[in-house]
Amino acid sequence: MKRILAYRFSAFGDVAMTVPVFIEFLEQNPNVEVIMVSRTQFSALFEGIPNLTFKGINLDDYKGIFGLRKLGEILIQEFKPDYIADLHDVIRTKALNLFFVKKGFKIYKINKGKDEKDELTDIWNLEKHQLKSTSERYADVFRAMNFKLELSHTYRPRGEKSGIGVAPFAQHKGKMLPLEKTFEVVRILAKKNEIYFFGGGPEETTILNSWQEQIPNTTNLAASHTLKEELQKIASLEVMISMDSANMHLASLMGTRCISVWGSTHHYAGFLGYGQSTKDVVQVKDLTCRPCSVFGDKKCYRGDWACLEELNIQKIIDLV
Structure with a gap:
């Protein structure tokens, strides 16, 4: 079974958006295990997902380059991943990526489409159009690993509803x-x-x-x-x-x-x-x-x- 180590540390809504992608990815790739690393307080988001293990951390315990190197060492020792997925692409994860690169891993990271978003939010730009969804941007990370993934873009109602x-x-x-x-x-x-x-x-x-x-x-x-x-x-x-x-x-x-x-x-x-x-x-x-x-x-x-x-x-x- 292949094992993917993925991380996204904030913001809460962006971390939550990874969940439906993980669910559909693991349903379509039952021979894969995902280790999701994020803030401890987000653990409830990931409960009950088959083949997903949540690793909660307190970022204050891993400050600076040396702290992130310590985190990287812990993650490799504990989980022995085959793939690394950076779903955040910020300074902190870039530093963590460097550690994994030195250990011989290839980093698969999200393309956040910064230039497209800069153009979209230019108040003088009158030609606005839909950009790729963040869910699809997450999915692209796993597709780049040559795994299949087709997102349904539908949510799944649960039980009786009122209020x-x-x-x-x-x-x-x-x-x-x-x-x-x-x-x-x-x-x-x-x-x-x-x-x-x-x-x-x-x-x-x-x-x-x-x-x-x-x-x-x-x-x-x-x-x-x-x-x-x-x-x-x-x-x-x-x-x-x-x-x-x-x-x-x-x-x-x-x-x-x-x-x-x-x-x-x-x-x-x-x-x-x-x-x-x-x-x-x-x-x-x-x-x-x-x-x-x-x-x-x-x-x-x-x-x-x-x-x-x-x-x-x-x-x-x-x-x-």
């Missing part, structure tokens, strides 16, 4: 609908539906606790559930409402339809949840400056955040 999940937060302002708009969406939908809030961290938890107090039929799950428990709840939802953030990808993993809200980012960059439909994308379509960012981390060059402020929440409600 609506709402994940109103994102890491960057350019991805996040103004909270007063999301609050109004929840207030309207909660009249006829059970609503479950998802978030993390003290500030988000405080906001969602306040919403729970103000709006009947709502339950705040932020900070009170483990990742595994959150995934189980997401699997039971009829629909998730999420920003362009990790919760969209968690919905895909658990077979739940996701209505996704996009501001300064755009699904053309390849980060739509696996198997999710572009018909469930909510965005301001007539802004030629979109997308101005791949990750939503840039300031609005117009200064008015029209991509978020002008978004009509009725579109979300109609989709539900």
Whole structure:
């Protein structure tokens, strides 16, 4: 049995996007084993996948060149891989790659399409088009090893479904609908539906606790559930409402339809949840400056955040 050592350390949503690729790859290549190395706190994402072993690490234990060399030595000794897959391609993994190259390995790494994405996010470029999905970019790494892999781009529903999940937060302002708009969406939908809030961290938890107090039929799950428990709840939802953030990808993993809200980012960059439909994308379509960012981390060059402020929440409600 061939063994592939793969690694991706962040961000949470990008790590989550590797999961459906691994599932389909291992179904189509049952004679292969994958060792996935990532942050320990992401372990619940990879539970129950046949022929996949998750190796959780704390990156603070492997700082600098010498720390990464130590990590490389541990991984070779413990797993004795046949192939190395860098699914991240950042400075940290480039340094780790050098260690493996010196040990005689060929490195297969993701092509993130930086030049294409730079062109896509040029606000003066009016010819926008769909780029290759991140899932396909991950798949290309394994294809380069001469393994077969055809992605279905469909998610797999699980069990009975009821209730609506709402994940109103994102890491960057350019991805996040103004909270007063999301609050109004929840207030309207909660009249006829059970609503479950998802978030993390003290500030988000405080906001969602306040919403729970103000709006009947709502339950705040932020900070009170483990990742595994959150995934189980997401699997039971009829629909998730999420920003362009990790919760969209968690919905895909658990077979739940996701209505996704996009501001300064755009699904053309390849980060739509696996198997999710572009018909469930909510965005301001007539802004030629979109997308101005791949990750939503840039300031609005117009200064008015029209991509978020002008978004009509009725579109979300109609989709539900």
